[in-house]
Amino acid sequence: MADARRAIPSIEALLASPALEPLLRRESRSRVVALLRAIQADVRAGKADHGEAESYAVELEQRLREADRPSLHEVINATGVVLHTNLGRAPLSAAALRAIDEVARGFSNLEYDVEAGARGSRYVHCETLLTKLTGAEAALVVNNNAAALILALNTIAMSRPVIISRGELVEIGDSFRIAEIAERSGVALREVGATNRTHLRDYEQALNGAAAILKVHPSNFKATGFVAEAAATELAKLARGADIPLVHDLGSGLIESLEDLGLTGELTARQALAAGADLVTMSGDKLLGGPQAGIILGRSKWIAAMKRNPLCRALRVDKLTLAALEATLLSYARGRARSEIPVLRMLALHRSELRERATRFAERIGGRVIDGESAVGGGAFPEAGLPTSLVVIDAPAAILEAKLRAGTPPVIARIANERVLLDLRTVLPEQEAVLARLIANAV
Numbered sequence: 001m002a003d004a005r006r007a008i009p010s011i012e013a014l015l016a017s018p019a020l021e022p023l024l025r026r027e028s029r030s031r032v033v034a035l036l037r038a039i040q041a042d043v044r045a046g047k048a049d050h051g052e053a054e055s056y057a058v059e060l061e062q063r064l065r066e067a068d069r070p071s072l073h074e075v076i077n078a079t080g081v082v083l084h085t086n087l088g089r090a091p092l093s094a095a096a097l098r099a100i101d102e103v104a105r106g107f108s109n110l111e112y113d114v115e116a117g118a119r120g121s122r123y124v125h126c127e128t129l130l131t132k133l134t135g136a137e138a139a140l141v142v143n144n145n146a147a148a149l150i151l152a153l154n155t156i157a158m159s160r161p162v163i164i165s166r167g168e169l170v171e172i173g174d175s176f177r178i179a180e181i182a183e184r185s186g187v188a189l190r191e192v193g194a195t196n197r198t199h200l201r202d203y204e205q206a207l208n209g210a211a212a213i214l215k216v217h218p219s220n221f222k223a224t225g226f227v228a229e230a231a232a233t234e235l236a237k238l239a240r241g242a243d244i245p246l247v248h249d250l251g252s253g254l255i256e257s258l259e260d261l262g263l264t265g266e267l268t269a270r271q272a273l274a275a276g277a278d279l280v281t282m283s284g285d286k287l288l289g290g291p292q293a294g295i296i297l298g299r300s301k302w303i304a305a306m307k308r309n310p311l312c313r314a315l316r317v318d319k320l321t322l323a324a325l326e327a328t329l330l331s332y333a334r335g336r337a338r339s340e341i342p343v344l345r346m347l348a349l350h351r352s353e354l355r356e357r358a359t360r361f362a363e364r365i366g367g368r369v370i371d372g373e374s375a376v377g378g379g380a381f382p383e384a385g386l387p388t389s390l391v392v393i394d395a396p397a398a399i400l401e402a403k404l405r406a407g408t409p410p411v412i413a414r415i416a417n418e419r420v421l422l423d424l425r426t427v428l429p430e431q432e433a434v435l436a437r438l439i440a441n442a443v
């Protein structure tokens with residue numbers, strides 16, 4: 001250790017050495033000096049060992065690469081979970097990316113009415129498409145579905161009770177609890193029924209003085225066995241009779257039914273509105289396949305009141321989101337959603353196609369193929385398993401999985417029975433070659 005300390009070259013000597021010359025042509029001197037000091041400190045502390053200037057140069061390059069790498073970056077999703085909240089939910093369509101590029105590159109008519117030559121509203125941009133696609137009277141887009149719920153509850157029921165079934169007081173993802181969201185929205189929840197069973201009469205008995213009825217999609221949670229819930233149509237009738245609105249948080253939110261893919265049991269936004277909900281809220285980046293957004297659909301009267309609520313400004317959506325959402329909605333309006341929106345394309349991938357891709361890929365990397373299931377994710381269709389083909393790599397799983405995660409880009413895979421499994425359903429076709437190279441490096 002004493003020898004190593006003595007051998008530490010001075011900053012001046014390092015800066016003057018030919019080994020650092022190319023680096024100094026590229027990077028600012030102050031940046032290089034700061035990094036050299038950090039490396040020297042590690043050497044003194046015995047955490048690193050560098051003797052010659054060449055060794056410092058290699059370490060410098062490494063540290064510069066790390067420092068220049070964005071914290072938020074691409075990963076390859078080989079988990080087969082299509083809507084993975086930790087992995088950024090829905091990948092965007094090519095049209096959505098083009099729309100973002102156009103609007104972000106320069107100026108836009110975000111809040112400018114070009115025809116009138118006067119100030120406009122950002123809220124007009126997706127409203128017509130949303131009402132056409134869902135049959136809603138009016139629509140409003142905010143930051144996300146949590147924001148949609150906060151805005152709706154705060155606007156409708158500030159300081160007043162909102163009726164909710166105890167079976168729907170769920171926690172969704174990390175730290176999103178319906179009860180806490182309601183509390184922060186300034187409304188008092190009036191809980192009715194039991195965890196497993198809530199009947200229409202439970203709501204009926206709680207109507208006195210209530211400002212709204214809230215129905216919440218239980219997301220990833222499914223109660224089975226001795227269970228009962230009031231149907232949306234019944235709740236709507238009850239709410240109408242009491243002259244209060246029914247708010248239905250659909251969660252994932254479907255624009256078009258996915259029944260032909262075997263995905264049943266979720267209402268589309270149109271169906272939820274037709275069942276009598278006065279307001280429907282849903283996410284933009286779950287099954288809809290667009291950017292993070294909260295979509296509120298329903299009665300003009302309530303949408304207008306929400307736009308006037310000062311909270312609307314705090315929860316408002318930005319222009320990049322609006323651009324991407326509008327392009328995504330246009331794919332639906334043109335009847336091209338299944339072919340253009342990545343989430344729907346992945347969900348619709350046929351078994352035989354997945355097997356073919358997996359077989360080809362397994363040959364390429366020296367793996368084998370087994371049958372398995374992909375998941376929808378995002379709280380939608382929690383019990384649906386989509387038949388898929390998995391590529392199994394016969395190598396020690398924990399080590400391989402860690403190596404794959406350390407790649408550029410990182411590969412996020414599944415582990416089962418001590419083996420790494422890859423589900424190509426969620427791997428974009430253009431990522432396959434990179435994935436094969438990353439696996440070859442890791443094995």
Ligand SMILES: *Cc1c(COP(=O)(O)O)cnc(C)c1O
Nearest residue numbers: 144145146217219251252283379
């Ligand atoms: C996902 C989800 C939310 C939260 O939506 P975000 O867009 O993530 O804010 C709320 N309610 C339900 C039922 C959900 O599934």
